[in-house]
Amino acid sequence: MYDVIVVGAGPGGAAAAAFMARDGLKVLLLDKDTFPRDKICGDAIGGKCAGPLERLGLFPAMQAVEQVGSWGVTFSGPYGDKVSIPFTKNTERIIPPGFICAREVFDQLVFEKAVEAGADVWTEAAAEGLLLEGKKVVGVRVKREGEVQDIHAPLVVGADGAYSVVVRDLGITQLDEQHYCAGLRAYYHGITGFRTDNYIELHYVDDIIPGYFWMFPMANGGANVGLGMLSAAVKKNNVKLKALLDQCVAHPRFRHRFAGAERRGPVKGWGLPLGSKPRPMAGDGWMLVGDAASLVDPFTGEGIGNAMVSGEQAARWAAKAHAAGDFSAAFLHTYETEVLGLIKDELRLSYMLQKLGNWKWLLNTVIRKASRSDELADTISCMFDDLGERRRLLNPAFYLRVLAA
Numbered sequence: 001m002y003d004v005i006v007v008g009a010g011p012g013g014a015a016a017a018a019f020m021a022r023d024g025l026k027v028l029l030l031d032k033d034t035f036p037r038d039k040i041c042g043d044a045i046g047g048k049c050a051g052p053l054e055r056l057g058l059f060p061a062m063q064a065v066e067q068v069g070s071w072g073v074t075f076s077g078p079y080g081d082k083v084s085i086p087f088t089k090n091t092e093r094i095i096p097p098g099f100i101c102a103r104e105v106f107d108q109l110v111f112e113k114a115v116e117a118g119a120d121v122w123t124e125a126a127a128e129g130l131l132l133e134g135k136k137v138v139g140v141r142v143k144r145e146g147e148v149q150d151i152h153a154p155l156v157v158g159a160d161g162a163y164s165v166v167v168r169d170l171g172i173t174q175l176d177e178q179h180y181c182a183g184l185r186a187y188y189h190g191i192t193g194f195r196t197d198n199y200i201e202l203h204y205v206d207d208i209i210p211g212y213f214w215m216f217p218m219a220n221g222g223a224n225v226g227l228g229m230l231s232a233a234v235k236k237n238n239v240k241l242k243a244l245l246d247q248c249v250a251h252p253r254f255r256h257r258f259a260g261a262e263r264r265g266p267v268k269g270w271g272l273p274l275g276s277k278p279r280p281m282a283g284d285g286w287m288l289v290g291d292a293a294s295l296v297d298p299f300t301g302e303g304i305g306n307a308m309v310s311g312e313q314a315a316r317w318a319a320k321a322h323a324a325g326d327f328s329a330a331f332l333h334t335y336e337t338e339v340l341g342l343i344k345d346e347l348r349l350s351y352m353l354q355k356l357g358n359w360k361w362l363l364n365t366v367i368r369k370a371s372r373s374d375e376l377a378d379t380i381s382c383m384f385d386d387l388g389e390r391r392r393l394l395n396p397a398f399y400l401r402v403l404a405a
């Protein structure tokens with residue numbers, strides 16, 4: 001009998017289990033894969049991860065593994081204009097605002113933290129479904145080494161990602177194409193033209209809007225290259241994503257940079273459940289975390305940060321529920337309120353930006369003007385650090401000023 005079962009040991013589940021075990025709860029963390037394992041991703045570990053990473057004491061380990069620190073982002077618009085913007089104006093800063101680190105490496109760090117904190121960890125243990133008493137979740141049916149076992153706990157945390165079995169068994173709709181993105185990733189070696197301070201690159205290319213083509217520099221001459229596009233648009237335009245990725249690599253804007261490069265491994269795809277429509281996050285005996293709760297940023301496609309932030313909050317609420325002996329939907333509902341309190345403004349803003357991104361000329365004009373105006377580039381730079389500043393992107397007056405500049 002465990003206090004909590006966490007299904008899925010990605011950054012959301014492993015962070016949740018680490019915080020829970022550290023709080024003295026008896027936790028079972030289970031994952032269908034064996035670790036270290038890959039996760040199809042852009043591998044950009046954004047600023048949102050910094051808080052949970054620090055509280056888990058993971059910064060020193062993070063600095064020691066194979067990764068690069070990233071200090072900013074280069075955008076290019078559909079008509080080819082380009083601007084590079086630092087993530088922060090703080091020139092004294094030592095720890096980079098972001099990292100690019102293969103998920104096989106990054107997830108292992110968080111996973112090991114859960115082990116070190118004292119969680120029981122089962123790998124190659126697939127949750128087959130939830131154990132229910134009426135609507136109350138009372139445990140998980142797990143298949144491990146060919147055997148099926150029923151494991152009971154008063155609380156189950158679903159952190160099993162975009163194709164969550166927990167979500168399926170709760171009867172929550174998994175896929176709304178207006179709030180879901182399809183993503184492809186490939187690893188390359190030898191792409192030229194990256195900045196030495198490892199700016200990530202987001203390129204808006206005609207056929208991928210709403211969405212973008214990315215090139216992220218990695219350690220030792222590697223790069224993560226991919227694209228993400230709203231599923232509704234993929235379906236409506238019958239887009240073949242792999243062909244589109246080849247098209248981007250061969251695009252006149254980028255092909256010279258791939259001239260001496262080699263692709264390593266296959267192109268792989270995975271879904272991104274967007275936070276423009278988060279799922280219910282708690283009920284009788286259960287909570288959801290990360291992609292299972294549909295928390296991916298609808299503009300940037302980042303989901304690791306929100307997975308870790310929700311994982312940390314889930315741990316707080318697991319401890320509170322145990323102290324109160326109350327695992328009811330009414331009690332756990334505050335978990336959802338608190339997570340949304342932390343991220344809902346940002347998600348709403350990102351959704352509006354995703355919509356604005358459909359206006360190609362506007363997107364290109366902002367990028368072009370920012371490339372010519374230090375003041376505008378500075379304003380956008382502050383927006384990475386400051387949500388209040390970012391809100392200005394929703395104000396029509398901001399665009400009128402840009403157009404008039």
Ligand SMILES: Cc1cc2nc3c(=O)[nH]c(=O)nc-3n(C[C@H](O)[C@H](O)[C@H](O)COP(=O)(O)OP(=O)(O)OC[C@H]3O[C@@H](n4cnc5c(N)ncnc54)[C@H](O)[C@@H]3O)c2cc1C
Nearest residue numbers: 008010011012032041042044127160161183290291303304
């Ligand atoms: C192409 C692409 C690019 C992306 N790029 C970025 C990026 O650059 N930066 C960023 O921040 N985010 C990015 N994301 C989003 C990011 O990958 C996710 O938001 C993040 O992985 C969510 O973490 P998680 O812990 O919720 O789920 P996951 O990382 O998906 O972990 C879920 C875990 O659950 C396990 N699991 C699944 N089913 C079961 C089961 N039945 N039983 C037991 N275990 C199970 C899986 O094995 C897995 O280990 C990208 C996504 C895609 C698809």
